[in-house]
Amino acid sequence: xxxLKNPSSGIGLGIAGLILGILSIPFxxxxxxxxxxxxxxxxxxxxxxxxxxxxxxxNSSTGLIIAALIISIIGTSFAIIRLTNSAKKTKNIFWEWxxxxxxxxxxxxxxxxxxxxxxxxxxxFRKGFKDEVEIDVEINTGDLEEELEQLERELERAGDxxxxxxxxxxxxxxxxxxxRATGKAVRGFIKELNDSVEE
Amino acid sequence: MIFxxxxxxxxxxxxxxxxxxxxxxxxxxxxxxxMSRAFSSIVRFNFDEALNYNRFSIRIFIFFLVQFFMRxxxxxxxxxxxxxxxxxxVIPDAIISAVMLLIFFEPFWRELFYI
Numbered sequence: 001x002x003x004l005k006n007p008s009s010g011i012g013l014g015i016a017g018l019i020l021g022i023l024s025i026p027f028x029x030x031x032x033x034x035x036x037x038x039x040x041x042x043x044x045x046x047x048x049x050x051x052x053x054x055x056x057x058x059n060s061s062t063g064l065i066i067a068a069l070i071i072s073i074i075g076t077s078f079a080i081i082r083l084t085n086s087a088k089k090t091k092n093i094f095w096e097w098x099x100x101x102x103x104x105x106x107x108x109x110x111x112x113x114x115x116x117x118x119x120x121x122x123x124x125f126r127k128g129f130k131d132e133v134e135i136d137v138e139i140n141t142g143d144l145e146e147e148l149e150q151l152e153r154e155l156e157r158a159g160d161x162x163x164x165x166x167x168x169x170x171x172x173x174x175x176x177x178x179x180r181a182t183g184k185a186v187r188g189f190i191k192e193l194n195d196s197v198e199e
Numbered sequence: 200m201i202f203x204x205x206x207x208x209x210x211x212x213x214x215x216x217x218x219x220x221x222x223x224x225x226x227x228x229x230x231x232x233x234m235s236r237a238f239s240s241i242v243r244f245n246f247d248e249a250l251n252y253n254r255f256s257i258r259i260f261i262f263f264l265v266q267f268f269m270r271x272x273x274x275x276x277x278x279x280x281x282x283x284x285x286x287x288x289v290i291p292d293a294i295i296s297a298v299m300l301l302i303f304f305e306p307f308w309r310e311l312f313y314i
Contacts, residue, residue, distance in 0.1 A: 025300065026262075029307045031229030032219035081311055086224045 009058035013051030014065035020044035021068055024075025034082035041076030048072055117175050124179025129187045201263055205238035230255065230310050255306055262303040266296065 021044040028037035048069035055062045166174060208215050215236075221229045230253075237256030240249035249256045269292065276288055301308070 026304065029300075029304050029311060030231040030234065030259075031221040031307070031310065032231045032234060035220035078311065082221065085311070085313075086221050089225045089227060 009060045010051035010053070010055030010062075010065055011060070013047045013054065014068050017044045017046075017048030017051060017072055018064065018068035020047065021070075021072030021075050024072060025078060028075050028078030028082060031082060034079045034086075037075055038079035038083065041072050041079055044072030045069060045076060117172075120172055120175045121179040121182075124176040125183040125186075128180030128183025128185075130183075201238065202242060202267070205235070205242045208235070208239055230306055234259065258303050262299060265299065269296070 020040045024037040024041040024044060027033040027040065048065055052062055052065045052069060055065055166177075169177065219229070219232060221227075222232060233252035234256055237249040237252035238260060240246070240252060241256060241260050246257065249260075273288055273292055
């Protein structure tokens with residue numbers, strides 16, 4: 001006949017597991033503290049499992065320890081459900097953003113007032129690409145520092161002019177200007193690249 | 200432990216060591232957002248401020264408060280054997296606590312299981 005070697009063997013770990021398990025349940029239900037609940041739940045399961053093994057080896061009572069194990073498992077389950085819900089929510093948020101941008105682009109295409117921007121841009125780009133690249137800046141002095149300062153002033157003036165003219169333009173005109181400027185810039189870049197390769 | 204935590208940190212400073220895991224992951228608030236600040240306000244007897252931080256704070260606080268007194272009562276009764284066998288105290292305690300958990304945390308159950 002099996003005798004009780006130590007009636008309280010594993011009980012200490014069982015009680016610790018029970019407390020952690022009980023705490024993990026409300027923390028797992030609340031949204032903000034589920035990671036804490038997960039940690040408590042896993043610790044509770046571990047302590048209860050070790051306590052149960054000790055109690056079985058010592059043939060002592062296991063009721064409390066089994067209750068602690070079950071409660072810890074329940075608390076951990078709630079925390080895992082919260083974790084999966086938050087992962088799903090994050091995925092849905094990114095999907096909503098993606099859908100939002102796609103809807104906005106489709107709205108731009110469908111909008112009759114502003115027209116089809118993609119073909120306007122393409123036409124303007126082709127025209128700008130064919131245009132010769134010209135820079136209207138006159139520098140008369142031989143001093144490098146003065147030359148740089150004059151260039152800076154010219155660029156600032158050009159920038160202000162561009163800003164003023166952009167304010168008066170409609171969206172279609174802006175896209176056309178942008179397309180032409182981009183075409184010119186790409187043409188200028190290719191020309192410079194060819195010149196440097198030839199050298 | 201929860202009462203000590205709430206009293207130790209203030210809602211104005213917001214220097215709580217336990218941050219919202221859900222908000223960190225999703226960037227979105229949840230039903231329990233602001234609960235720590237609300238609890239800190241409740242222990243300082245600012246109930247209006249607590250409701251502003253989280254509208255469920257007072258019901259959850261009541262749950263923990265009742266549970267605190269129940270633990271003390273259970274401890275005293277089991278030590279002094281006031282109701283005979285321990286099971287005559289533990290089983291009703293477990294049932295009452297489980298029912299309280301279901302009732303007081305009802306909005307959070309809905310959020311957890313998308314009910």
